[in-house]
Amino acid sequence: MPTLDWTGKQDAIRAARNIPYRLLDFDDNLSCGDNSSNLIVQGDNLDALNSLLPACKGRVKCIYIDPPYNTRSAFEHYNDNFEHSEWLSLMYPRLELLRRFLADDGAIFISINDEEGHYLKVICDEIFGRNNFVSNMIWKCKSGGANDVKGIACDTESVLVYAKNISTCKFNKDSGAQVTTNYNRTDADGRRYSLDRLDKQSLGYQVSLDFPITGTDGKVYVVKHKNPQNKVARWRWSKETVAQRYDELVFKYPYVYTKNYEKTDGAIPRNLLVDERFGRTRSGKTELATLFNNVSPFVFPKPTKLINFLLSIATDKESIVLDAFAGSGTTAHAVINLNASDGGKRRFILIEREAYCETITAERVRRVGGEFRYCRVGERLFNEMGALNPAVTFEQLASYIWFKFTQTPRLAPEKSSPLIGIHEGTAYYLIRGGLTPETLSTLPAHDGKKIIFAEACRLSETALQTSGITFKQIPKDIR
Numbered sequence: 001m002p003t004l005d006w007t008g009k010q011d012a013i014r015a016a017r018n019i020p021y022r023l024l025d026f027d028d029n030l031s032c033g034d035n036s037s038n039l040i041v042q043g044d045n046l047d048a049l050n051s052l053l054p055a056c057k058g059r060v061k062c063i064y065i066d067p068p069y070n071t072r073s074a075f076e077h078y079n080d081n082f083e084h085s086e087w088l089s090l091m092y093p094r095l096e097l098l099r100r101f102l103a104d105d106g107a108i109f110i111s112i113n114d115e116e117g118h119y120l121k122v123i124c125d126e127i128f129g130r131n132n133f134v135s136n137m138i139w140k141c142k143s144g145g146a147n148d149v150k151g152i153a154c155d156t157e158s159v160l161v162y163a164k165n166i167s168t169c170k171f172n173k174d175s176g177a178q179v180t181t182n183y184n185r186t187d188a189d190g191r192r193y194s195l196d197r198l199d200k201q202s203l204g205y206q207v208s209l210d211f212p213i214t215g216t217d218g219k220v221y222v223v224k225h226k227n228p229q230n231k232v233a234r235w236r237w238s239k240e241t242v243a244q245r246y247d248e249l250v251f252k253y254p255y256v257y258t259k260n261y262e263k264t265d266g267a268i269p270r271n272l273l274v275d276e277r278f279g280r281t282r283s284g285k286t287e288l289a290t291l292f293n294n295v296s297p298f299v300f301p302k303p304t305k306l307i308n309f310l311l312s313i314a315t316d317k318e319s320i321v322l323d324a325f326a327g328s329g330t331t332a333h334a335v336i337n338l339n340a341s342d343g344g345k346r347r348f349i350l351i352e353r354e355a356y357c358e359t360i361t362a363e364r365v366r367r368v369g370g371e372f373r374y375c376r377v378g379e380r381l382f383n384e385m386g387a388l389n390p391a392v393t394f395e396q397l398a399s400y401i402w403f404k405f406t407q408t409p410r411l412a413p414e415k416s417s418p419l420i421g422i423h424e425g426t427a428y429y430l431i432r433g434g435l436t437p438e439t440l441s442t443l444p445a446h447d448g449k450k451i452i453f454a455e456a457c458r459l460s461e462t463a464l465q466t467s468g469i470t471f472k473q474i475p476k477d478i479r
């Protein structure tokens with residue numbers, strides 16, 4: 001498959017594979033409520049994602065990101081002026097990391113405009129797989145203006161959509177789609193429908209689809225040709241289908257019809273996102289201003305209606321939603337709105353690098369009634385000499401070890417235990433301190449292979465072997 005290359009690509013890929021693992025420092029003063037499953041993380045998303053991976057790999061149903069578009073502007077709040085290669089090097093490793101968060105039935109939505117959009121499509125094809133491309137949604141984000149533009153004014157932005165796995169990813173129907181069909185008839189069972197003519201002018205003439213049908217009234221129905229010298233019309237159904245589904249046909253001389261039933265579970269989502277329904281760039285700002293004394297504290301927040309819609313087609317009520325370029329926190333606001341409208345328990349994880357993560361991102365979520373834990377990307381788990389950071393908590397170390405050795409996420413247990421989990425028949429234990437005959441006797445039993453992580457081991461090789469224990473020394477064996 002053709003791929004995109006640029007100066008620095010290999011360095012970006014290498015750097016992404018060697019990100020030092022950092023601790024997340026929770027700040028209870030900035031956290032809100034006691035809902036610990038929503039998270040706001042302040043820090044560079046490459047570090048933050050790397051630290052979240054052990055708990056969240058493969059668990060996120062929907063990722064929405066709205067990265068800097070590289071419009072060459074230095075906004076008041078964040079930089080949007082990158083050299084082209086630099087922008088690609090920013091995005092590539094982050095997208096690679098984000099892909100690992102997606103559940104098998106998950107999807108990622110990426111807002112972008114024409115500045116970098118086409119390059120983004122090529123790197124996304126490489127990272128997510130060209131066959132996992134779902135849609136390029138077009139959002140009409142402006143209406144008028146831009147009269148001083150040379151050439152052609154652009155009123156739209158894109159939202160690129162990729163599935164983790166196109167064969168397992170299902171999108172929900174759009175329950176708010178405008179219905180243009182007039183369902184003016186009702187069946188005996190109460191279902192509404194409209195009648196569709198079986199003959200069509202627009203599908204291309206085929207001799208095999210131009211045959212007489214005898215109706216239930218005994219009359220003969222034929223395809224109507226306005227000009228018999230130049231036939232264009234034909235039935236929509238073949239002879240076999242007419243025979244098999246004859247009962248579904250409605251005969252009203254001289255026409256044959258099929259019934260088109262009203263879809264009560266919503267319509268297939270479509271890729272054109274119109275401003276009347278999903279808002280514009282300006283409405284995002286107005287909406288944010290209403291929460292901050294009528295002055296929007298952020299340049300280009302997305303309208304919640306737009307994100308609400310994306311989440312409504314891509315999540316279920318229990319989904320985890322991740323936004324790694326959180327800005328003013330629109331994604332969390334949309335999660336809160338959607339949960340309120342359908343009684344869902346969706347959870348969100350937001351990451352924002354700038355200091356306004358506290359004053360705008362978290363503050364907005366607080367003002368719309370959201371609960372979350374707030375943390376910052378902190379110190380490295382291992383210092384340059386390879387020593388373990390003494391500030392690491394038991395649970396943080398347990399998650400790190402579990403993920404490193406099993407490559408699966410570890411859900412925080414209700415009660416802390418030295419038995420941190422069982423994977424493929426092997427029990428993993430973590431002891432802060434040394435492994436001695438006394439500590440061994442207090443460990444929860446496991447009938448099978450055991451791997452014990454501790455700082456030292458006072459058991460003999462023979463004792464380890466007879467108990468089926470593999471000892472791993474901290475920090476040497478876990479770096």
Ligand SMILES: C[S@@+](CC[C@H](N)C(=O)[O-])C[C@H]1O[C@@H](n2cnc3c(N)ncnc32)[C@H](O)[C@@H]1O
Pocket residue numbers: 043044045046066067068069077078298300301302303324325326327328329330331351352353354
């Ligand atoms: C276009 S804004 C997102 C706006 C957001 N969708 C909203 O509705 O408010 C992009 C955000 O990504 C943040 N950002 C850029 N690079 C980042 C990085 N490496 N790590 C974390 N955040 C970053 C910027 O600070 C900025 O707030």
